Every structure is written in structure tokens, then in C-alpha cells.
Amino acid sequence: MAEKRTDKVTITEVALLAGVSTATAGRVLGGYGYASEEIKKRVKASAERLGYRPNLLARGLITGKTRTIGVVAGDIQSPFYSSILRGIADVARAEGFGVLLTNSDELLARELEAVQLLLEKQVDGLIVAPCDTERSDHLRKALKGGCPIVQFDRMVKGLGADAVTVDNRKASREAISSLIDAGHRRIAILAELERWDSGDIASFIARVTARSIEPATLFPSWQRLFGYVEAHLSAGIDLDRALIGRVGAYSLEAARLQALHLLRLPDRPTGLFSADGLMTAGAVDAITSLGVQIPDQLSMIGFDDLDWMSFLKPQITAVVQPVTAMGQTAARLMLERIAGSDSPPRHVTLELALARRGSVSKPA
């Protein structure tokens, strides 16, 4: 019977009905000051009766806090980002925070636009997978303007902000080493490797060899190549540049083509390392279409663990990223910042696990 056309019930009306001032009503409803039991009861009853719901815009305007976290993901459609987002959303929800989502598609222009929008919407903090580790003045400015930032998956050079990453380099090195230990000498890598300023693979290898490169702010696929190179170096195996499959784009089809190319080399590799989930998908597509047998004709390890890798033939041994945990951790760091922590920037590195599934054996 209670007919409310528009839900424009404000605190003023509640106060009026309860016979108190708006300030008092606010104290009860907002829970931020003194109020006698008697009055508390009265105000709450009135609020209940009118169906009062606080207007978080107004509250945010005055407190300067919106209890909203802005997230800039690359592409929520991908399992990687969607799992991370899930982790973020869970932690945020538990603390009564909202999550404002945007996609950058790994384009700087779009990230810029997104950060802009989120800042204008006055989010309390920004969780970002930065798509450029150098040109990120917008993030610096936001940080300086008092908006905390937590990076994930990669880190901007010299940005004094929290970050959650994994040790790509180490996991990749260990994966390659385990292939080497199994007896493999010709191991191919299939990786995106899109952006790098001195874009040349040869010079990258040279700098890795000379130890003149800082891996922390590289993009993940480069870090994984880094580990690949290191594993070869420490085992004393010469690198064959033909075995480095630089896909150059984040696309299944491009990965498939590059994988086909690698598998058709005159001296075909006996091992294959794919540097992320999409690359693994492309590789498996190529492998099944060529009828190559795993692990008899080819041993394989992939980065990222997708559900099908465990229940389909060929099963794929994979480096498992703790995706949801990454999101949760990022959100927790963010909440601490929002709560006022001003500790120096923290960098959390989560552990990676290798899920062994029998796609690795000795070379024929």
C-alpha cells in the first residue's frame, strides 16, 4: 500500500517525520555521532517507513570518499582479466566498495581516457594494468593528485605505486630448464613480444647476456623470454634465433600461424614453450591440425592455465598464475591505501606453480 512514485526520500523527510533535525537524523543513519537510544529508534523507524536510502553521491561530495575503486583492465573478456576482476570485486564487495570497470585494450589512448573518466567520477583509487611502462604521466599525475594506484601484471618505470606481479622470469626459466633437464636442446618459444622500444630481438638477447637490463618493468612476455634466454645461457646451450616465435600481436590466429611456422622448420624443435594462454591455444590448434603427437613428438609447457588444458587431449603442463589471488591482493593493497596507509610503495610478488600433466617427455 505504501506508494512511492519516485524514491526521492531524503534525510530531511525522515528527520521531519521523526521530529528531529537533519543533523541528528544524519548521525543516526550515517552512524557518525551521538544519538540517544530513544531517538535512534525513532529515526530508524521513520527511515524504514519511508523507505529511505542514502544518496551516496551527496555523501561522497562532502566526505571526498566515494567508496568506489576504478579498474582499468586490458580486456575483461579474457580469462586472465576476468579472474583478476573477480578477485578485486570480491574483496571490494566485502568492504562495501563498488567497482567501476573500464577496458583499455592495451591502448594508451584508451587507458588515458579511462583514467580520466574514473578520476572525474572521483574513485578512491585506481587498480591498473598499465599498457605502457614508460609514458604514463597520467598515472603519475593521478598519484600526485592524491589518488592511490595499484598496478598489476606489469609495472611502470619509476612510478612510486604499489604493485602486484608474479615472477615471470623465474617461472619461465624453470619451465625451460625442466625441458632442458628432460634432454631437450631445441626448444621453441611462442610469445607475443609486441612492444619493446629497442624492438629488436637480437639486441634484447645481447642485453640479457650482458646483464644490462632491468626485468622488473618489462612486459610479461619479454620477462618470459628473458627467463628462456637465461635458462639456455646457464645450461650452455646456444640460442637459435629461429626458435623464437615472435607473434607480434595478441591474437589467436597470429599465434597459430607462428606456431605452424615453428613446427614446420626443417629441423623441428622437440620442445615448445608458449608464453601465455592465448599462445598456448594457438600452439595447440597448430599441433592438432598437423597431427603432431604430444609428448611423443613434441614436449610442451605453457604459461597460464585454462580449464581445457587439464581435461582434453593433449593435456598441457602449465605454469599456473594465481589470478584471483592477484586481484584480491591488489584490492587489499588498495583498501589499505584508502584507509590511509602511507608506507613506501609495496611490490607483492605472488608465487607461480607448475601443473605437471605429462606433456613433457624425453626427446625422440
Next chain:
Amino acid sequence: MAEKRTDKVTITEVALLAGVSTATAGRVLGGYGYASEEIKKRVKASAERLGYRPNLLARGLITGKTRTIGVVAGDIQSPFYSSILRGIADVARAEGFGVLLTNSDELLARELEAVQLLLEKQVDGLIVAPCDTERSDHLRKALKGGCPIVQFDRMVKGLGADAVTVDNRKASREAISSLIDAGHRRIAILAELERWDSGDIASFIARVTARSIEPATLFPSWQRLFGYVEAHLSAGIDLDRALIGRVGAYSLEAARLQALHLLRLPDRPTGLFSADGLMTAGAVDAITSLGVQIPDQLSMIGFDDLDWMSFLKPQITAVVQPVTAMGQTAARLMLERIAGSDSPPRHVTLELALARRGSVSKPA
């Protein structure tokens, strides 16, 4: 050199620097009234110089519009929801709207809490996959309160709100019919079938047979069972209740176990229809672990198309849902509502496609 400690540059300061009133500055910056070229230039220059960014909270408070869409998904981590979200986000971004995301995990209590939060944050509209097609007073109330709602994937009974769905029943009927046409008579179905008030499969079948049930507001997995039953009826094939695998939970493991059960029946089915992506995954897991050959020993069609179904063995013929398009459509309907459309509730039904991949053949 321009040092701004906190980015608290307000329109007042811009106005001051430009030597105009805040009202005029607002008109220029907000683009909503007269202003001479001369003054426009001056205000814009001042804004630029101070690094002015509008506070969308304040604007929202006064206009009553936040240019934000609230989304209640089941679980963004699933490919289904994340693709839909992507579609929504794309359309929203193009129109300068933000997307506030929540997960319900298909729990009514959580959906309620989510809707509450979103409304308090004053979203301009709600895009929801309602997790109960009956008890949805919170949605009714929101709608009545003036907050437009667009449902997707399923529809609340008698809720006068827009909706975007697919014709699950028809697609399922056609899929089953194609198996029947191929000669199959013992076709199993693997489906979630968790909630239904008169929870009994037998009574459901009876009501379908008697045509005394309205499919529109059923949950998708029930609609798909509906089509399964219809296909059998119209082909004159007796239903074998043992072939209806009711998983009862949305879980890979539960689906796997139920699939194992079906495949171990004394008189094993020659065809299998899995009612969504997760069910297909569970089924394929069971199939590969039992070493059943597709399509030689078992023909299979799945609902939902996931990437691995096309590039792995066994390849799975699948009903493809236009997921991204669903999200886009939902967002477009929402934007029209926000723009003021007061047409009667629209129900958009998107087309489904069957991707034939050779997992269907004649029974042995």
C-alpha cells in the same frame, strides 16, 4: 613546473582566473548555455592552465544523472558473463557512460545487496541477470522508483522491463532434432536444472506435454530441457527419464560425475546434448577419461561455444550464443531508456547459430 598538490581545482577557481562568474564558467565547461567566443576562449584557457577536471559527483547530485550503468552479473569470471560485460562496457564507453559491476553468484541475497548498493550510488539504470524469476520485488521497486532495468539471459515473471534473451527452447529442439534425424534414439541431456519451484522432472515433462507451461520465464537450462522434450515428442520418441542428467549445481566436477553416470548406463546413449559451456566441459572431461570416441561411439552437441571446442580433439558441434551482442543490445536498450524512451517493455530475442564441427554422425 605547474605544481598541483591535490587536484582540487574547482570551477570557482577557473572562473576567478578567467574573470567571470562560476555560472558562466559552468556554461562554457559544461557546454549548456550561452557564452561569447571571447569568453569561451578565456575560460577554456584558464581551465587548461589549472588542469581543471569536473567533479562528476557534484554534477550528478544536481542533474540527477550519473551517466553510470549498474550491472549485476552472475559471475564475471565465467566466459558467458565476461563477454556480455564486454559488450555492455563497449557501448557504454562509446557514449561516455561508466559501468559499475557486481556479482550475484546467482544468490538472491547477494543480488539484493548489489541492487541496493547500485541504487544508492544513483546509477542511471540496471542491467541484470535476475537470479530468481519470481521473488524480485527489489527489481519491481527499483523500476517503480524510476530506475530503468534491462534483463538478460532470463526474465522475471511479470516484470515490466526490457529484456534480451535467446530462444533456448528452439535452439535446443533443433539440436536434438538434428541428432534424431541422424538416426539417434537414445539421446542424453546434461543440464544444470537447479531451480524450479515444482522441482520434479516428471511433473515438468508432464506439463510440457500438456502444453501448460510458459517457457519465457523459465531458467535457460529448463528452457533447453523444454526443447529436448519437445523434439522427442514431435518425433514420437518415448522419453527415457534415465537419460536426463540433472546436475543440480553449476559446477564442473558435478557435471563430470553426472556425465560419467550417463555414459556408464547399461544401455549407453548414442547421443549427448550438454546444456551449457560448463556442462560441455564436464562431459568432455568424462568422455576423454573413458576413452569414448567422438563421433564414432557418441555424437555430441553442446550449448555455448568456447574457443577450445573448435581447435581441440574431439571437436564439439555447438550452439553459439551471440554473447557480446547480447551485452551490446542490453546496453543500447538501456541507453534509450535513459535518454527518456517510455515505450512499452521491449523483449529482444537474438538469433542462435549452430557451429557444425563433426561431432555428430550416425549411431553405430
Next chain:
DNA sequence: GCTCGATGTGCGAACGTTCTCACAATACAA
């Protein structure tokens, strides 16, 4: 008796915008 802290309440001013007016100035037709 007085002061003091703790508790309880209301007034009015924020917060950063947009919106409604009022009012000028200009231009053009009657």
C-alpha cells in the same frame, strides 16, 4: 557550590556543480 568531561541536539555552512531567474545589451521589425 563549581568546574569538567561525556553525552546529546540543532543551526547553518560547507561540498562543486547546475539551474532559475533577473537583467543587459544588441538587433531587427513595426
Next chain:
DNA sequence: TTGTATTGTGAGAACGTTCGCACATCGAGC
């Protein structure tokens, strides 16, 4: 000249909260 529309500008009131302050009451301690 007058009227009327168009364009341009500013003062001040919204929007729905919270916050700072003033003030009132109460019991305890001296």
C-alpha cells in the same frame, strides 16, 4: 520611437548529505 526576440552574463538557490560549532543537560569529583 517602441516592442520583441536573441544573446550574453551574474547572483544566488538548489541537490542531499556531513561537518563544525554552539549550546544544553547530566553526573562525578573536589
